[in-house]
Structures are given as C-alpha cells and as structure tokens.
Amino acid sequence: MLFLYELKKLLLTPAIAAFLIICAVVNTFIVVSSYVWQYEPANLAEQADVFDGFDAREIAERYIGEYSLSGGSEANIREKYAKLQPVIDAKAARDDSMSEYFGVNTRTLHTLLFKQLFGAIAAESCVAALFFALLGTGYEQTRNTESIVCASRTGRRILLPKLLAALIASAVFLAALTAVTLAVAFAKFGYASVLGDNVSSLYNTAVQGNTNNGIKPLITLRSFTVGGLIAASLGLTLALAWCFALFGFAVGAAIRGGYGATLASIAVLAASVVAAPLFAVGSEARYAFASIPPGLILGAGTWFTDGGAMITHLRFETTGTALSLAVLAALSLAAAAYYKRRDLK
C-alpha cells in the first residue's frame, strides 16, 4: 500500500510529466530532422560476405597504430580481437552479413536508431530515474513530514517502498518515452520492415577511430536481428536507468536535504563524464570510465559490439552495468541502514 502511494506521488509530479513531454519532443525532433539521401534497392547477389576470411587482427593493428598503444593496452587490444575471431568466423559461417537491412542507407538509419535515439532515450530516462529517487528520498523533508516519519521505527522503514517506487517509476517512464520515440521513428523510416534482418549486414559499418577510412564491419558478439538488438538495447537502458535510480537513492538517503543531495549527484556525474579524457585511450582507467553508466550512455551505438579503442575488454556493457548495479545496490542498502539511525539534527 505504502509502495503504491509512493509510486503515485512520483508519477503524478507535474514536473515529471513536463519532463516526459519535453523529452518526447526532443526525440521526435531528432527523427523528423533526419533524412536519407536516396533509397536504391541494393543488389545482394553482387556482394561478397564481408566476414569471409576477415581477420580481426587488422582492426587491432589499426588501433595500436592510431593511438600508439604499447605495453598492457597493446596486449589487451590484441587479446580482445583474438577472442573476437571465432565470433567473426561464426558470422561468416551463418552468412550474417548477407542481409539487406536498409541497403545503402543502412549506416545512417542504424546510427539514427541505435546511437542517436537510444542514446537520447537512455540519457533522458536516466536523468528521470535519478530525479525519481531524489524526489522520493527528499519528499518528507520538503513536505515537513520528516519529523513524524522518522519518530518511529516503522516510519523509518519507509525507504524501501520509496526505492521500489523509484525503480518502477523509472521503468514506466522508459516505457512511455520509448513507445513515443519508436512509434515516430518506425512511422518515418519503416523500421518494422527490417526487424528480422541481421544488424551485421554488409551495408552496415562502424566507424573506427578518427580516420576517415577507419571503417570496420558492425561486429556484434551475438548474432542480432534488428528486433533482437532493439530488445537487448531496451533491456540495457532499463538496467542503466536503475543504476541511476540506485545512485540517486544512495545519495538522497545519505545526504539530508534536497539541495546537498542534488548538488552532490550532479557533481559526481559531471566529474565521471568530464574526467574521462584525462586518461589515455587504451588504459584500464579509460576503459572503466567508458563502461560505467554515464560512459555507456555516451557510447550508445557500440553496445553489444566490439566497441572502440578505449574498450579493452569484450562485453564491456554487460560487465559494467552488472558491476555498477551490484555496487550501487550495496551503497543503497548501506545508505538505508544509515538512514534508520540518523539524527535529524
């Protein structure tokens, strides 16, 4: 019951509705302002399977050359692409690349959906999730009910329903935003017709590094259809949003007062984004920055693929998200335990 009240409080906050509308408008604008130059039917029969005889070491060597990698980072990149070779061979055997997708427009439309739109959806729902948690934990203080709630042991147990409410509200927000965004994108560019095509189509490419000719095939670690990658990306986005909700909850429960908690969350998040370029590409620190939730949001479009030169190990997105969820959940529990004993002043 308490949980439902908490959920209602969060979902019926007018600022949340306004934020959802603004996000939907921004995403719609991204779709509407995108265009493709021409749409010529591709002739698959004339093309060769890009994965046939493709040597993953070629990508590794280009990265090593471009970023002048040496020592541990050089070894890591070599190892990553050595592990990727069986994946590529399996793709060649399955003829993954002999899939038409959007033909010559594949790269533009794949980037639009998986990089720009999923990047935007992830960023927006993570911000919403953070604020859901901060709203929940700061609510009693804002409404001057803190002294009543905190006077009893039962009252102090209110945090758990608040956390659950923030997690569920984040999922609801994500579902609503995704529904609107994908509806507009599907209506304008007809993604529905390619849901069964393999994303590693020979027309699809990932840009590698800074060089113009640094183009590599889109290598996903599993064989993904467009529909499958949408589902997986949605799952990852939900996990990212929950990371933000847990983070907001931990900060909100540990720091009394909305101002301090908001300031602290903004400071930590801004620092985790801004500090990343201080570390060299190929270093473990840069990898860590790229595989924590803020780095993953910025790296949308590379999820479930081999990633760029700063990604020194495979499965960075699942490892990073799972670890972040575990650490943040532990921090949240610690903050909740602290809240149970905290002095109000």
Next chain:
Amino acid sequence: MRVFLYELRKIWNLKAVLIISALGALAYFALSYGLIASYNEGHYSTGYYVSEMFRRYGATLDAEEYADFDFAGRKAELEREITELIAEYPVFAEYGVETLEDYERVSGEIWEEHTVRNPDGSGYLPDPWISELQEMSFLINDLNGPYFKLMNLTTVEEYYNPLDKEYAVSWYVSPESENGNSYRPAQLRRAEAFAARPEVDLIPYNLTTTFSAFAMVVLIFSVGASVILAAPAVVTDRQRKVFALQYSSQKGRRVFTAQTAAALFSAFALTLALVAASYAAFLTQTDASDYLGVRITSTLMSFYMWDFTLLQYFLLLAGMTVSVAAGAAGLAFVLARHSNSVVTLMLKAAPAAAGCAALGALAVNYATSNWNYVFGEIFNGKRDLPEVWVCAALAVAGLIPAVVTAVRERRLDV
C-alpha cells in the same frame, strides 16, 4: 542593500563554490586544454609562414610585401630539398621515382588501380599496396620535411595573395563551389568588400577557430554553473516557509526583488569570472596575445562576416557567453519560483539549461564565420551576424520573465 548582501551570502555558499571550482578545473584540463595543445602542436603548418610574415611585415600584407616574401624562390628551394631526399633513399629508385612529380604520378596510379570501395562509397587502399606505398609515403609526408612545407607554402601563396583574392573567395561563395554556398547573400556581400581591399590580414587561420571552440566549452560550463549557483536559494526559502512571514509586510515583499537581483548578479559575476579566468589561460598558453590588434579576416579554412580584431572578437564572444548564461539563470530563477523543492527545480531547470547551452554553443562555435550553424543552417546566410542576436534574444527571454516575476510578487496574494 543589506538584504541583497545577505542573499548573496546565501547564494555563494562554500559547497556550491567548491564544487563549481573543482568541476571547472577538471573541465579545463580534460576538455579545453586539449584544444590549446592541438593548436600549439599544429601551429607549424601554415601558421609557420603566416607568423613569419607577421613578424616581418606587421598586421597586414600588401602586394609589395607579398612580392618581397619571394614565394617562387622558397618553393624552388623546397623542391630541390625534396629531390635530394628522393635521391638519398633507394626505395624511390625501385619505382623509378626521381622527382616529386614522379612520386605523385606513381602513388596516384597505385591508388587508382587498387582502391577498394566500401558499399557506402568510401574507399581504402588494402594491403599489400598500402605497405608498398608506406615507406615512400612516410619519407615524403614527414611533417617536418620539405614536402609538407611546400604544400603549406603553396596554400599560403594562394590564400594570402593581396591582389588576387579570387581563389580564396571562390571556394566559399562562387556558384560553382561544391558546398553550394552561392545562395548566401550576406556572404556574397562580404566577399565583395573583402576582395576590394588591397591587403590581407596576417593571423594564423586556426587561432580564431580554436578560440571559438574553446569559448564554446566555456559557455556550456558557465550556463550549467550559473544555473546551479543562482536558482536554488529561492526554493530553499520557500521550503522553509520563510516567505509567508516576509509577505505579510510591505518591506518583506521587497525581499524577493533583492533575491532576484542577487541571483542574476551572481550568475553574471560567476560567468564573468569564468570567462576572465579561461580567456586569460588561453591568452597566456597560446601566441594569441601577439595578434590581439590584428583583424581576424583570414580566408583560409573559414570566412568571417565582419572585420573584428582578435581583441574585439574575444570581447564579442565573452559578451555572447555572459548573455546566454544570464538568460539561462533568469529562466532557472523563474522556474525556481514555481518549484517547491530543489529536486523538482532541477528537473525543470535541466532541460531549460540544456536548451540554452545547446543554442549558445551553436552560436559561439565558429562565431561570425561562414561555418557558424546559426548563420548558415538556421538563417541560410541571409542575415549579418544572426548568432549575436540569438545570444541577445536568449538573454532577453530569460531576464524579462525574471523581472516580471519580481514585480508581480509585490502584489501577489499568498
């Protein structure tokens, strides 16, 4: 006045100031410093010749000085150095390369014959051809070698000719140009005026573009920082229900006016401090201070719509940054008035600040040049300096609602 000062003290609390300073330092080293470093590293390219001319002839170059620089003699000397380099390494002889022309012909043939096209139209040279070419290419394309210097010298010769500006101008405005800029009337007008001057300005072309990118980072940070600093004070007051007491008296009602003034003044002062500190860092870490009195109108890489000197350009971008940050702070302050907690305030202020920062960044990056997004894409090159007006409009759009809110508050029913 005392209330104003007390409000200022609330706004400039230690927590916020420390966080803004720490993030500012982090942003400078992680984002802005890279721009300065790459400018200083890349400066030897065409900038090397331009700064040499600048040292010899001052801020402008006229036809006589252009002739005095002796491009033909310098090019002949560099070509001789290239021939010596080719004679020195046996790999060139394997391909029958004796002169620069031979090398260009041979590498062109290899590219033409063996380039592999990607399905999307881009192309690359695969092995073993790339390795075959690589050894020669490394020797020829050495960044400190004579070939690179020759290319840069040729570029400077074409773009800095005071009497023949056709080449420089045509790339940006002629109807035949590939980028289709011919329909931009403001740019055409400007090109005619530029071509009529019997001299060119001597400034490294990438100094201005690097600076505008640097100013863009400063703007984005300033918008975020001034919103975080200026907006929350009024919310905390409302949360503590102090305003109910204040609003019961006429004097108390003036407190909100003082709060508005303090918030806007703080945003203004903070942005000014951030701009002063970062621009000073730019001046001391690059050679920009030498060129402060020089006009920025070099046509290489970009084309400027106004004859600003570098100092005026600095002041213009500082003004644009302060306007956008003040506008964003004004908007955030109005949103704060209608929020009952800092969390809901930030939820509203975040999109507003992001919008202001994005529009401001588009206005400041490549400001006053043909590459500016606001000038080229939004106004299609039909207006003079629309990016400056956009920043001014943002300031007005943020400040007027803040003032109106402050005035209305005096008569408002609680």
